Every structure is written in C-alpha cells, then in structure tokens.
Amino acid sequence: MxxxxxxxxxxxxxxxxxxxxxxxxxxxxxxxxxxxxxxxxxxxxxxxxxxxxxxxxxxxxxxxxxxxxxxxxxxxxxxxxxxxxxxxxxxxxxxxxxxxxxxxxxxxxxxxxxxxxxxxxxxxxxxxxxxxxxxxxxxxxxxxxxxxxxxxxxxxxxxxxxxxSARLSATVVSESAAALLCVELERDGLPLDRARTEQLVAGAAGPRAATDADEARARTARDALVLRHVPGREHTDLRNPAQVKELLAAVGVDVPSTRKWVLEAYREVHPVVPALLAWRRDERIATTYGYRWLDACVGADDRLRGRWTACDGAAGRMTAENGLHNLPAVLRPGVAAGPGYRFVRADLGQVEPRVLAVVSGDAAFAAATRADDLYAPVAQRLGVERPVAKIAVLAAMYGQRSGAAGEALAGLEAAYPVAMSLLDRAYASGRRGEPLRTYGGRLVPTGRFLAAQPPGSDPALDAARGRFARNAVIQGSAAELFKAWAATVRATTRDLGGGIVLCLHDELLLHVPEGASEEAARRVDAALVDAARRWSGGAPVRFVADTSVIARWSDAKD
DNA sequence: CGGTGAACGTA
DNA sequence: CGTACGTTCACCGA
Structure with a gap:
C-alpha cells in the first residue's frame, strides 16, 4: 500500500x-x-x-x-x-x-x-x-x-x-498500469528537436517577435494575405466567424458555416477561400502551437510535457494536454529522437473492426482478421471492390449516413450477422439511455447527453445517444486493448534503457538507445500478441501493428 | 468574470 | 462530417 x-x-x-x-x-x-x-x-x-x-x-x-x-x-x-x-x-x-x-x-x-x-x-x-x-x-x-x-x-x-465479469479484474490491473504510465509520461516528456520545431513554427507564424508591437505587426501581416483578395473589406475580423461568413457572402460564397470542410468545395470559386484556409492553418500554429507553447511546454531538456489522463469521461481512451495528442502534422518533423537514440513507432492496423470481431464473437468476421488487410476478405465475401467494403464496414461501426454504402451494408448484414447485430443492439440500448459495458467490463453511461431530458423525449437526442453507444462499445474496447498492449510494452522493454514516450490511441512511440532499437521493435510486436491474447481471452482474432525504427516521428514507415 | 459555441488539430 | 479529446478565440450575460 x-x-x-x-x-x-x-x-x-x-x-x-x-x-x-x-x-x-x-x-x-x-x-x-x-x-x-x-x-x-x-x-x-x-x-x-x-x-x-x-x-x-x-x-x-x-x-x-x-x-x-x-x-x-x-x-x-x-x-x-x-x-x-x-x-x-x-x-x-x-x-x-x-x-x-x-x-x-x-x-x-x-x-x-x-x-x-x-x-x-x-x-x-x-x-x-x-x-x-x-x-x-x-x-x-x-x-x-x-x-x-x-x-x-x-x-x-x-x-x-x-x-x-471474469475479465474485469484484469482490466483494472491494466488500467492501473496505464495510470502509472501516465505519471511516467509526465516525468519523461516527448523528445523534441527545438531548433527544427522553431523553424517549423516560423514557417507559419513568422520569426519570433521581440516585442508585443512586433507580434501585432506579424499578425496584421498574416491577415493581409487574406484581406488583399477583398478590397473594401480590409476591416473584416478574420477571427469572428460571423464577419467571415458575411465577407464570403459578399464575394458570392454563400455558406451555412465557414467550417473547413464546407469551404473546401469553394476553393476554385474565389481566391479568398484558399487564402483563408491557409490563414487558418497558420493561425492555429501561431496561436496554439507557437512560441508561447514552446516556451511554456518544452523543458530545458527539450522535452515536451503535458498532463496525462488514463481514461477520458466517455469510453475510456487516454488523454493528454499541451498538444501531445493534437500536434499538427506539419510540426511532427520536430519530434526527434535524441543523440544515440531512436524512436520505435508502432501503430495498430484496422484496430476497430478487429475489436468488433472480438466483442461480437462473430466467427466469420474473426476469420477475416487473419488477413493483414481485413477489408480484402470482406470485399471478396461481399463481391464488391475493396474501397466499397471499407466504407461499408466503417459506416456500420460509426453510423455514417452520407456516402454510398447502402448496398454493401446490406451485404454486411447477410455475411456477418453476429457482428452487425451487436452494433444494432448497442445503438438500440443507447437510444433507451441504458448503460453498456465494454468488452473488458467498463461501465459506460449513455444518458450523459443533457441528463435533464429523459430518453424518449427528443428523437434527435435519442439518436445521438444511440450513435454514442455504438461507438463507445468499439472505441472503449479498443482503448482497453491498447492499454493492455502499452502496459505489456512498459514491462517488457524497460531493461533496454528507454521506454514509451507517447500513447496516441492506436499508436505507441518508444525512445530507446539506438543499439537496442531493433530488439525493442521485436518486443513491441511480441507484446501485442501477448496482450491481445490475454485481453481477448484467446479469441481467434488477429491484431497487427506496423512497427518501424525511425529518427523523427514524421519519418516514413518502412 | 465565467460559461458557451465556433473552429480545428489529433485518433 | 461517426465519436472522442484539448485549445483558442469572440461573444454573451452577469
């Protein structure tokens, strides 16, 4: 104790x-x-x-x-x-x-x-x-x-x-290890190449400002790159969505919101649109991941640190602060192994459908997980092209309504009725506001959306609860498998002189001495086999990881 | 001053 | 945008 x-x-x-x-x-x-x-x-x-x-x-x-x-x-x-x-x-x-x-x-x-x-x-x-x-x-x-x-x-x-359940105490044990790992992650931080990161920040935000006035000038200069396309409207506040919407309407871009995926379709309509999207990308780095962030979150030892939480308030995924979980991809070259060290990067492939195979116990779907690419056998069984099979599986799991997955969805129901019925039952019980348990036994309440309103009083709310439940049983179970893997890696690689420095839902990043990196990669793969077998209770479901030894987080996998 | 929604980064 | 998270900004009402 x-x-x-x-x-x-x-x-x-x-x-x-x-x-x-x-x-x-x-x-x-x-x-x-x-x-x-x-x-x-x-x-x-x-x-x-x-x-x-x-x-x-x-x-x-x-x-x-x-x-x-x-x-x-x-x-x-x-x-x-x-x-x-x-x-x-x-x-x-x-x-x-x-x-x-x-x-x-x-x-x-x-x-x-x-x-x-x-x-x-x-x-x-x-x-x-x-x-x-x-x-x-x-x-x-x-x-x-x-x-x-x-x-x-x-x-x-x-x-x-x-x-x-027979599995729940094992889940507590692995969850406890994950929580301890969080304390270790806060201690160790994520290795950064400070000079390279500053370069990348400068590319978006301009050079480091010496004074507040310089900073304001840099801000005005960034804004001008957008506003020059709309003469007469130079006083538009680009940070005010209502004003941006009005500006766009004035040049013939009439949109319900100014969100990125809405504006993507208007790139060719007026040059202010691509300029605005580029501005937003740079503004994100300038405000959130700029010099202030570097100074506040990166230590004298060039490690990026933030608080870690073993589980979120919903299905139980890990969370991290200070950009550890949402660092823009353009900054990733700045995440670099220290001298004499390498990263071992491993990410789970197609983890959510594989988890569905375990949770549902669907023998036919489990058979498909034997393939490196699960969507290939599914496509063959459904008699459709691979991209169609992939969209259908994702649509079934997440309840996606847009896109043309309709016919393939019907095929899924016929080919994998056990897996599909699990998703349907999760959706239905979520609509009723009933709590669910993940495969490892975590209790997930579904009545969390505006708890004041009981199930049955608002169809839109009921549907949201249903989607949440359908997603939580998969996302939450995947989080358990991930944490079991991470805990196993923590235990089996510590003698190599390094360890885990980042957990990202389905991806592990280890920082290890160069001479031990290949061995560490082998142990990461072995840990997945062990953890998956223990977590799934020996279900005939295969999990795969793409594992590589790299110097920078952005380096291509081999 | 705190709370809320828009927006957007990640999975 | 299927769900989740963290962060910043502007706005709103107190």
Missing amino acids: LVAGPGRPGARPAAVLHDGRVRTGVAAALVEVVAEVEAAHRPRWVWWSADAAREAVAAGVHLSRAWDATEAHRLLHGGWDAPPALVWALARGLPAAGVPTAPAGDLFDLVSAPDLPPDHELVDRAGYLRADHARWLEDPAHLEPWAHAVLTVARAQLDAATGV
Whole structure:
C-alpha cells in the first residue's frame, strides 16, 4: 500500500504499508522504502490513485504492478468523477447520495463539527468517510488508517469486479498500469528537436517577435494575405466567424458555416477561400502551437510535457494536454529522437473492426482478421471492390449516413450477422439511455447527453445517444486493448534503457538507445500478441501493428 | 468574470 | 462530417 496526504509533491506526508508494517514520513523520504519493498517483493501496490507514486516515479523507481482504486471505481461504476469519499461509499455498498459534502472555509468548523466522528476515526456513524477527511489527512498520524481504508476498498472492488465479469479484474490491473504510465509520461516528456520545431513554427507564424508591437505587426501581416483578395473589406475580423461568413457572402460564397470542410468545395470559386484556409492553418500554429507553447511546454531538456489522463469521461481512451495528442502534422518533423537514440513507432492496423470481431464473437468476421488487410476478405465475401467494403464496414461501426454504402451494408448484414447485430443492439440500448459495458467490463453511461431530458423525449437526442453507444462499445474496447498492449510494452522493454514516450490511441512511440532499437521493435510486436491474447481471452482474432525504427516521428514507415 | 459555441488539430 | 479529446478565440450575460 502506498498512500500520500495533501501538500506539495515531495513535501507531503505519505505512508507505506507492507506485510503488516507501516512506515510514514515525507513522501520524498519514503522513496527508498518504496524501492526496497518493490525490489524485495514486487507487490501489487494499492493506492487511491497513481499520484501517490509521483515521488517514487520522479526518483526513477519502477513499480511493476498496481491496483488503482480510482480507476477501478471508474470501470466498475462508470463516469469520471471519483473522489475518495465516493469510491469508498460505493465499495462499501452505501448509496452515493448519502456521501457527506464538506463545505469549504471557516464555516465548516462551526456548522458541521458536531456531525464529525471523534478525531481518531476516519469513518462516520453512517459508514461514510468523515466529511473533512481531506483536512484530517494533514495530520501525518492519520495516514495509517487512510492506507487501511484503501486496502478495504481494493478488496471490495476485487470482489465486485469478479462478480461482474471474469475479465474485469484484469482490466483494472491494466488500467492501473496505464495510470502509472501516465505519471511516467509526465516525468519523461516527448523528445523534441527545438531548433527544427522553431523553424517549423516560423514557417507559419513568422520569426519570433521581440516585442508585443512586433507580434501585432506579424499578425496584421498574416491577415493581409487574406484581406488583399477583398478590397473594401480590409476591416473584416478574420477571427469572428460571423464577419467571415458575411465577407464570403459578399464575394458570392454563400455558406451555412465557414467550417473547413464546407469551404473546401469553394476553393476554385474565389481566391479568398484558399487564402483563408491557409490563414487558418497558420493561425492555429501561431496561436496554439507557437512560441508561447514552446516556451511554456518544452523543458530545458527539450522535452515536451503535458498532463496525462488514463481514461477520458466517455469510453475510456487516454488523454493528454499541451498538444501531445493534437500536434499538427506539419510540426511532427520536430519530434526527434535524441543523440544515440531512436524512436520505435508502432501503430495498430484496422484496430476497430478487429475489436468488433472480438466483442461480437462473430466467427466469420474473426476469420477475416487473419488477413493483414481485413477489408480484402470482406470485399471478396461481399463481391464488391475493396474501397466499397471499407466504407461499408466503417459506416456500420460509426453510423455514417452520407456516402454510398447502402448496398454493401446490406451485404454486411447477410455475411456477418453476429457482428452487425451487436452494433444494432448497442445503438438500440443507447437510444433507451441504458448503460453498456465494454468488452473488458467498463461501465459506460449513455444518458450523459443533457441528463435533464429523459430518453424518449427528443428523437434527435435519442439518436445521438444511440450513435454514442455504438461507438463507445468499439472505441472503449479498443482503448482497453491498447492499454493492455502499452502496459505489456512498459514491462517488457524497460531493461533496454528507454521506454514509451507517447500513447496516441492506436499508436505507441518508444525512445530507446539506438543499439537496442531493433530488439525493442521485436518486443513491441511480441507484446501485442501477448496482450491481445490475454485481453481477448484467446479469441481467434488477429491484431497487427506496423512497427518501424525511425529518427523523427514524421519519418516514413518502412 | 465565467460559461458557451465556433473552429480545428489529433485518433 | 461517426465519436472522442484539448485549445483558442469572440461573444454573451452577469
């Protein structure tokens, strides 16, 4: 057990509970104890959240296995918000509505003190965590009961998980590893070639401005490249969509919105359209991924850092801040391995239809996953060209309505009825606002769209819930497979002197010493075979990765 | 001042 | 644009 109290990282109190023995102290001072216990016993660390491991991770201590009570709670009960008081309550079988709330400020002592248990008690008369437990934990002596409490929670969660499905406890374990990996990703950052990145930024935003006036001039100069095409309308604010719409109407481009995919069709109609689209591309880099971003998010060690989250609030994919998940492709040449290092880049091929084959248990569709290109056997079976088969499969999974997938869709229903019926059932239950579980067991509520309006009251809302549910069962299950893969890679490549530096939904980027890069690539591929077998329970579904050793993220795959 | 929608980057 | 996320901007109402 490893728990930490409130306070600044490093300076906060913490406790290690192992084999009946408790050691408490400042978290930074406990790192050695943590390392000793790990080396001697390789335990499954139980913690309220991986944040408890922050000091140990900062010190470079590798922790192999964990049970993360917050992530377990999210999997078991759905939703994202999971404060300890709620995690405790649901683990103890208490109603969430009864969780006592802690009013902030001085008022708290006056108003609620009589309802609190005696100072040495963590749990109140009703069985909930004492309402002021956050403040209560400022006393280091209280960390021991805090550690026992999370152990109680973890045991209850393990029982509950086993009761839900045979796979759920394995999902908790891999989710816990992913959450710990997030702390490591925050520590390590993504290697950048700063000079090259600055060059790329300059290409869009112009040279680095020395003063605010220079910056304003550069901005005006960028705007002028668009406005010169519309004499008489030089005062249009390009950052105001309503004004842009009016400007476009004045030159004969009448559009419902000024979105990129709408304007693409008007490129040839008036030169201001391509100029505006180019302006938007550059403006994105100038404002979001420009010099300010470089200065704020890239460390002195040329690493791009941001906060990582193991699961989003919907189906459970990982999220990252500061551009780690949405860096424009033109900046990717700036992501470069350090001297003596290489990236190993691996991305899953056609992961969502392969996941559908597992989740649905469709034997015929599973057979198609034996091919490197899944759409080839599907096209053959349907008697259509490959592009048609691909559009039909994507349309079935995502409910795409535009495009000409109609006839092929009917073919899919006939050829793979089991897979198609899973998608139909997910859509139908989502329309009714029923929660679903992903293949690994995550509970996903579907009533999250304007919860005030019940299912059945708004057809458009019901359809949105249906589409969300159909997507979530695939996207969420794919996220589980991905995290199982990432956790396996984390474990099997750490002796090579490098590790994962980026997770991007279906893509892993490792930074490893050059001499170990080919071995790392082999282990990444082997990890996929292992993780897929464990996650899918041995289903006859093949997963494939495109894996290559490269120097820059943008380098062509070989 | 905070919240909202448009817009757009990624998967 | 099928879904999800993070970020910035302008606007709105308080």
